Amino acid sequence: MVPVSITEPAVRSFLFYSGVLGLKVLSMAFLTARQRMKKKVFANPEDAAAKKSAVVKFDDEDVERVRRAHLNDLENIPLFWVLGGLYLTTGPSAATAITLFRVYTAGRILHTIVYAVTPLPQPARGIAFGVPMMITLYMGVTVASHYLSAF
């Protein structure tokens, strides 16, 4: 394992983009709440009772869209945190690692924009999903092949 220091640019970049992605995931709760307030659609009777003419509904198209985008973040971003950190221990070039972290973060933000903020026709979401997915796959393969000799 290559020693990883917090002073290295690639490590600092990983920490920065990890923080940005964490905030991005948190922002999905606000996006969902905003959509619920706008559509007056809630998941619990006590929430609906707190707003005039609101209803309990589980199939509102716009609310569900934001919820799916949130779930998609949860299916993908935690893997970036794990594999990105492990990838740093394989001794990648700083320029490559920083580019991967930047592109990954931009892709995930774009995924939310084209899915839940301003829905766009495919392949917009497919690309915004696929590029970060390829980066995670690349980091996973790099980690697995780097440590293959351990077996």
Ligand SMILES: N[C@@H](CCC(=O)N[C@@H](CS)C(=O)NCC(=O)O)C(=O)O
């Ligand atoms: N859990 C995902 C797995 C595949 C995936 O993540 N596809 C991307 C690109 S098409 C996506 O944005 N899926 C929409 C979603 O997760 O709601 C799904 O059900 O679609």
